[in-house]
Amino acid sequence: MMKFLQILTIKPWLAPSVEMSPPNISAIVIDETADNSGPGKTALKFFLAIVTLLFFLITITFLSRSQYPDFHALAGEPWLPFTKPIQLWINSSCLLLASISLQIAVSLAKQNKTKSTEALVLLASLCSIFFVLGQIIVWQQLSQAGFYVYSDPANSYFYLYTGLHGLHLLGGLVALFLVSYQFFQQKKPLNVSKNLSLCALYWHYLLLIWLFLFALLTATPDTYKTIALICGF
Amino acid sequence: MYIAIADQVDDSAHPKGFLYKYIWSQDHKVIAIQYSITAILVGLVALVLSGLMRLQLGFPDSFSFIDPSSYLQFVTMHGMIMVIYLLTALLLGGFGNYLIPLMIGARDMVFPFLNMLSFWTYLLSVVVLMASFFVIGGPTGAGWTLYPPASILEGSPGANNGIVLMLISLAIFIVAFTMGGLNYVTTVLQARTKGMTLMHMPLTIWGIFVATILGLLAFPALLVSAIMMLFDKLIGTSFFMPAILSLGDTVNYSGGSPILFQHLFWFFGHPEVYIVALPAFGMVSDVIATHARKNIFGYRMMVWAIVAIGGLSFVVWAHHMYVSGMNPYFGFFFATTTLIIAVPTAIKVYNWILTLWRGNIHLTIPMLFAIGFIFTFTHGGLTGLFLGNVVVDLPLSDTYFVVAHFHMVMGVSPIMVLFAALYHWYPKITGKMLNTSLGKVHFWGTFLGTYAIYLPMHYLGFLGVPRRYFAMGDTDFIPQSAQNLNAGITIAAIIVGLFQLIFIFNAIWSLFKGKPAGDNPWQATTLEWQTSKTPPGHGNWGEELPTVYRWAYDYSVPGVKDDFIPQNIPQDKVIMLESNTSMGKENV
Numbered sequence: 001m002m003k004f005l006q007i008l009t010i011k012p013w014l015a016p017s018v019e020m021s022p023p024n025i026s027a028i029v030i031d032e033t034a035d036n037s038g039p040g041k042t043a044l045k046f047f048l049a050i051v052t053l054l055f056f057l058i059t060i061t062f063l064s065r066s067q068y069p070d071f072h073a074l075a076g077e078p079w080l081p082f083t084k085p086i087q088l089w090i091n092s093s094c095l096l097l098a099s100i101s102l103q104i105a106v107s108l109a110k111q112n113k114t115k116s117t118e119a120l121v122l123l124a125s126l127c128s129i130f131f132v133l134g135q136i137i138v139w140q141q142l143s144q145a146g147f148y149v150y151s152d153p154a155n156s157y158f159y160l161y162t163g164l165h166g167l168h169l170l171g172g173l174v175a176l177f178l179v180s181y182q183f184f185q186q187k188k189p190l191n192v193s194k195n196l197s198l199c200a201l202y203w204h205y206l207l208l209i210w211l212f213l214f215a216l217l218t219a220t221p222d223t224y225k226t227i228a229l230i231c232g233f
Numbered sequence: 234m235y236i237a238i239a240d241q242v243d244d245s246a247h248p249k250g251f252l253y254k255y256i257w258s259q260d261h262k263v264i265a266i267q268y269s270i271t272a273i274l275v276g277l278v279a280l281v282l283s284g285l286m287r288l289q290l291g292f293p294d295s296f297s298f299i300d301p302s303s304y305l306q307f308v309t310m311h312g313m314i315m316v317i318y319l320l321t322a323l324l325l326g327g328f329g330n331y332l333i334p335l336m337i338g339a340r341d342m343v344f345p346f347l348n349m350l351s352f353w354t355y356l357l358s359v360v361v362l363m364a365s366f367f368v369i370g371g372p373t374g375a376g377w378t379l380y381p382p383a384s385i386l387e388g389s390p391g392a393n394n395g396i397v398l399m400l401i402s403l404a405i406f407i408v409a410f411t412m413g414g415l416n417y418v419t420t421v422l423q424a425r426t427k428g429m430t431l432m433h434m435p436l437t438i439w440g441i442f443v444a445t446i447l448g449l450l451a452f453p454a455l456l457v458s459a460i461m462m463l464f465d466k467l468i469g470t471s472f473f474m475p476a477i478l479s480l481g482d483t484v485n486y487s488g489g490s491p492i493l494f495q496h497l498f499w500f501f502g503h504p505e506v507y508i509v510a511l512p513a514f515g516m517v518s519d520v521i522a523t524h525a526r527k528n529i530f531g532y533r534m535m536v537w538a539i540v541a542i543g544g545l546s547f548v549v550w551a552h553h554m555y556v557s558g559m560n561p562y563f564g565f566f567f568a569t570t571t572l573i574i575a576v577p578t579a580i581k582v583y584n585w586i587l588t589l590w591r592g593n594i595h596l597t598i599p600m601l602f603a604i605g606f607i608f609t610f611t612h613g614g615l616t617g618l619f620l621g622n623v624v625v626d627l628p629l630s631d632t633y634f635v636v637a638h639f640h641m642v643m644g645v646s647p648i649m650v651l652f653a654a655l656y657h658w659y660p661k662i663t664g665k666m667l668n669t670s671l672g673k674v675h676f677w678g679t680f681l682g683t684y685a686i687y688l689p690m691h692y693l694g695f696l697g698v699p700r701r702y703f704a705m706g707d708t709d710f711i712p713q714s715a716q717n718l719n720a721g722i723t724i725a726a727i728i729v730g731l732f733q734l735i736f737i738f739n740a741i742w743s744l745f746k747g748k749p750a751g752d753n754p755w756q757a758t759t760l761e762w763q764t765s766k767t768p769p770g771h772g773n774w775g776e777e778l779p780t781v782y783r784w785a786y787d788y789s790v791p792g793v794k795d796d797f798i799p800q801n802i803p804q805d806k807v808i809m810l811e812s813n814t815s816m817g818k819e820n821v
Contacts, residue, residue: 007430007431007432008432008533008536008537008540009533010430010432010533011432011533012430012432012433012532012533012783012784013528013532013784013786038423039343039344039419039420039423039424042418042419042422042423043343043344043415043416043418043419046414046415046418046419046446046449047411047415049449049450050411050449050450050453053450053453053454054453054456054457057453057454057457057497057500058457058461061457061461061472061493061497064490064493065472065489065490065493068488068490069488070471070487070488071488149464149468149470150468150469150470150471150485153470153471153472153488153489156464156468156470156471156472160460160461160464164460
């Protein structure tokens, strides 16, 4: 940020001196994009900002809606489904495992260890698919217990949050599939490890979001009340 | 190390065959033209819709095919198409795509495939939107703000299929915009050529860059509200829907908050104003500097203003909701931020005028439209100061004063810039000049015509004439003269609409019969005018990328022979005047 503000103070109209022609051109330009991250990482950073905002905005509406009298939290009493959310813990472990596998796969890909990388990417993909299937199982359990998507705003938010999060993960799986395909073709191993590291970053981020959602959606009414109070709702 | 793409040699395979060159093209210029043509066509539909609305308002009960429902549908579709599917798409998808790589010295966008995908997804969103005209019940008539509960309850036109298609179309559009937007920001940050520092970028790119960031951060709010409203409509959740009677019957909703939707909508809706305005600000700055042969006044301040407006645009949204009711302290806060945002905006207006001051003004068609913009934007901006204040807004809200205000500031003004930009860059896009005489007729008809439409609307607003009404009926406070004014506005609107045909004719005629433009007909400094071919070929720059040695506004530099120095000319290649050769190095 400071760097950006510094850039904004430059006076570009000041005429460059004669000596500043090539090959000394580097003398007059300022290295503003010095993180060497490449377009993929820049785009991913912006995309993660968008994803954050998406979930942030839903959370704002969630906290506001949680203070209405018809909102009944899904945890806090023994008969409520998320007082002991065993299936959610299993799902979370799957996503955590996927995230860890991808991180290890990235370091192995950098060392050009193809076989182990392949295995770990496969493991990560399977764990992610298990996570999504696990979430669908939770949906089924909820609806079998009478917690339909429309019957309470707390239920609606659970389905909405998990649905959107699942869609983001499925989108990530498509990207991971494309990267893996490149990797198996062994066309540009260096680029592939870079792209794989972007996938890993995305997975870590989705894991982070899921952990936040997990905590939020299994909280008790008192917790909502406290958060809403702090936020001024 | 600058840049990933800029340092690369042109290893892109040139597409062959009509299909890959013009349909499934990944070339940013072709995608820009695809975006622009789609946006203009859908914009023409919206123009016709506004004509139909005006016929009803100007001559009530004269047209049997316009009933109250269809009138509301025309209003809704006109608004949504113009704001999202025309202005956003044309300014960012069209001009953003065309100008970013050319102005920063890149060969293409950094993700060309994603860019192509962005256009086809945008087209899909337009097709879904247009499909709503043909479904049972027709398109939604909920007003472009789509406020629940009315928008999804029986009684509103298009409350079933229409609103669902609208929400789906918006969601698809947002996906398309996100793909395009990620491309634009990444290209600006990562693919600038050597020497093209951020502060060497033309203001057009600054405007597009910041507007894209606004779009990326604002559209999620619309996406969230669209998804949640779809849940309410299709699954029966109660995110936004309160317990309510619909046509005398209870419906299965309870406890939801319509105000929540308004907050989400306007958290997107207000930055949207600047998503449209900032690219326009940037482009008009470049047009004015080029055609006044003078460096832009206060370049740094212009950049700061763009960034400041971008930041502030996220903290003013609730000024659209004064009549919805809010804590008085919030009203005070949002009124204050609204007035604060007028400061950087006013700085920009002053700087445009000071750029013109003692400039060598060439009254070309782009310049006429640019000067026209300064008038209409100042006008629309000043009425914004009225509406930004809570106590003044309350009586004026939902009247024609608001219609006049936002059409001046975000309808006419961006359109003036769009025309300035089209006349300015058409020679680069096609290699042909547009006809000047037709252009002048088009400008004066449009400029004076839009004033004839919107100036009287302010008076209608002061009288209390409400917006969105199909017919006024008999009221005590609206005199007959208001109806006469309405009829006059309608005639002016139809004439202005017809004047646009002149432009379309000019654009098509000039494509075949226009005067050849050459590479740099306006003698401009920015990089897009320095390509070796016009229109630029695939890859833009031939073998070698340009190197930038100066900012974008070296016009009329004292002691230099020509009145402009292109950005890619090094200091030792600048031709000095004879009398100055002793002071500097003379070179060819």
